[in-house]
Amino acid sequence: MSTTEPAAPPPAPEAPGAMTPDPRRFKALAVIAIAQLMIVLDASIVNLAIPRATADLGIAPANVQWIVTAYTLSFGGLLLLGGRIADYWGRKRTFLVGLLGFAAASLIGGLAPNQQMLFASRALQGSFAALLAPAALALISVTFHEPKERAKAFGVIGAISGGGAAIGLLLGGVLTEYLSWRWCLAVNTPIAIGAALAARRFITESRASGNTSYDIPGAATATLGLVSLVYGFTQAAPNGYQDSAHWTDPSTLVWFGAAAVLLISFFVIESRTANPLLPLRIIGERNRGGAYLSALITGAGLFAMFLFLGLFLQVILQYSPVRAGLAFLPFSIGIILTAGIAANLMPKVGPRPLMVPGLVAAAGGMLWLTRLTPESDYLTHVLPALVVMSVGMAFTFIPTATVALHAVGNHDAGVASAVINTSQQVGGSLGTALMNTVAVTATSAYLAANAATLGEGALPAALTHGYTRGFALGAGLLLVAAVVVLVLIRIGPTAAAEDDESATPAHLG
Numbered sequence: 001m002s003t004t005e006p007a008a009p010p011p012a013p014e015a016p017g018a019m020t021p022d023p024r025r026f027k028a029l030a031v032i033a034i035a036q037l038m039i040v041l042d043a044s045i046v047n048l049a050i051p052r053a054t055a056d057l058g059i060a061p062a063n064v065q066w067i068v069t070a071y072t073l074s075f076g077g078l079l080l081l082g083g084r085i086a087d088y089w090g091r092k093r094t095f096l097v098g099l100l101g102f103a104a105a106s107l108i109g110g111l112a113p114n115q116q117m118l119f120a121s122r123a124l125q126g127s128f129a130a131l132l133a134p135a136a137l138a139l140i141s142v143t144f145h146e147p148k149e150r151a152k153a154f155g156v157i158g159a160i161s162g163g164g165a166a167i168g169l170l171l172g173g174v175l176t177e178y179l180s181w182r183w184c185l186a187v188n189t190p191i192a193i194g195a196a197l198a199a200r201r202f203i204t205e206s207r208a209s210g211n212t213s214y215d216i217p218g219a220a221t222a223t224l225g226l227v228s229l230v231y232g233f234t235q236a237a238p239n240g241y242q243d244s245a246h247w248t249d250p251s252t253l254v255w256f257g258a259a260a261v262l263l264i265s266f267f268v269i270e271s272r273t274a275n276p277l278l279p280l281r282i283i284g285e286r287n288r289g290g291a292y293l294s295a296l297i298t299g300a301g302l303f304a305m306f307l308f309l310g311l312f313l314q315v316i317l318q319y320s321p322v323r324a325g326l327a328f329l330p331f332s333i334g335i336i337l338t339a340g341i342a343a344n345l346m347p348k349v350g351p352r353p354l355m356v357p358g359l360v361a362a363a364g365g366m367l368w369l370t371r372l373t374p375e376s377d378y379l380t381h382v383l384p385a386l387v388v389m390s391v392g393m394a395f396t397f398i399p400t401a402t403v404a405l406h407a408v409g410n411h412d413a414g415v416a417s418a419v420i421n422t423s424q425q426v427g428g429s430l431g432t433a434l435m436n437t438v439a440v441t442a443t444s445a446y447l448a449a450n451a452a453t454l455g456e457g458a459l460p461a462a463l464t465h466g467y468t469r470g471f472a473l474g475a476g477l478l479l480v481a482a483v484v485v486l487v488l489i490r491i492g493p494t495a496a497a498e499d500d501e502s503a504t505p506a507h508l509g
Contacts, residue, residue: 025143027202032136034195039129040164045172048321049181059115066119074126076425077227081219083134083418091135092205098132103192110186137417141405142206147347154401155343159336166332170325177322218269218277225262230429232256290488291403292423294481299427301477308467334390342398350493351399358395359482365389366475370468374460439466
């Protein structure tokens with residue numbers, strides 16, 4: 001699949017300080033925001049459609065996980081390579097190919113006649129998302145140079161990243177209940193095509209200068225290593241509350257062993273090659289390294305909220321797909337409303353004074369959910385926790401994206417964007433395994449101890465107990481992320497307001 005570049009406008013200049021604001025930059029931001037929303041939505045929009053898709057296509061229970069993991073495996077495994085392709089081939093061109101490929105893969109999934117075609121389409125979606133996501137974030141970095149405008153642009157992306165998953169649950173519930181589960185996939189096609197047409201008009205091409213040769217050994221070891229790691233966590237997770245975790249199964253250990261060998265080989269290659277896929281200076285810089293590590297831990301911790309609260313609402317409170325989706329809407333609204341405040345504060349106070357309280361507040365909201373019982377009411381026990389978490393995460397997502405791209409330089413903007421997305425994907429996969437393990441273990445122990453005395457109420461109580469143990473672990477991880485930010489991220493408002501190009505040493509460009 002390829003695209004033809006329009007004759008105008010000319011590519012943006014690469015020289016720092018020579019750039020004048022693009023008059024179309026906010027229209028470009030709108031297009032990028034649509035693409036980012038589509039990527040985030042697709043990680044959750046199918047969750048409420050899984051039961052009907054399973055029934056329609058006759059998918060065996062053991063294979064249901066592939067509706068989700070086929071996407072996350074290809075997305076997480078190919079992100080670094082996608083970031084380098086965006087840098088070298090052109091961010092606009094990569095963005096367009098990602099949009100059109102995502103549109104085609106979504107249509108294939110919506111029309112899938114069997115489970116094999118559905119799984120393949122989800123893997124294709126993840127592959128094109130791995131092109132689209134780093135290109136989108138890199139385009140923000142190279143399009144907006146004035147500090148306040150850049151903070152606002154990242155505020156938009158941060159609001160979408162934080163609230164999009166909840167919107168995806170709502171949209172998935174509505175489409176599944178009133179149309180068909182197939183529309184949860186096919187709805188992407190017209191949106192992606194429309195965004196591609198707008199992108200051709202409003203987005204200016206940019207690419208890295210200098211040495212742009214590809215690091216093929218690094219790409220192979222990174223991709224295969226991340227796929228092995230994510231798949232290992234997938235294999236380790238239990239399949240249900242009556243199953244046990246599979247951490248010591250030979251197949252799980254083989255995948256983890258392969259991931260260790262491949263990822264160690266990757267870092268050895270990157271330290272020795274002249275033009276690495278992931279320049280170690282990107283993750284070695286203290287502030288950016290702190291942003292990537294905190295994003296990984298936050299992704300793992302926040303997953304507990306979406307995973308277990310969705311189950312609590314549907315399994316315990318018996319909410320319909322639409323009602324469950326609506327229940328998450330305050331989380332999205334809270335992030336969107338608070339994102340503007342966070343974006344305005346960023347150039348004034350810097351990232352750390354926002355991120356640490358934000359993560360602590362999100363952990364507090366998660367701890368609130370540990371008090372749930374089968375008789376808990378949504379308005380008194382769930383809604384307040386969602387509001388607190390939404391405010392906390394709005395103050396976390398925006399500074400994290402800003403620090404992750406701070407002083408990285410135009411040459412590496414795409415791969416730096418890919419690292420932050422990779423951190424979140426791997427963190428989410430880690431969270432899946434950890435939360436499932438904790439919840440299943442707690443549920444099984446509760447049933448064994450209370451089944452005789454609670455009778456028919458034992459299973460709802462045991463499941464809720466398992467969910468709350470997952471929330472507790474999620475809160476703990478968010479607090480760990482706050483400590484990481486407190487220790488590693490040191491840039492203040494002055495440094496955070498610097499233009500990336502001007503803040504980059506000459507030898508990095």
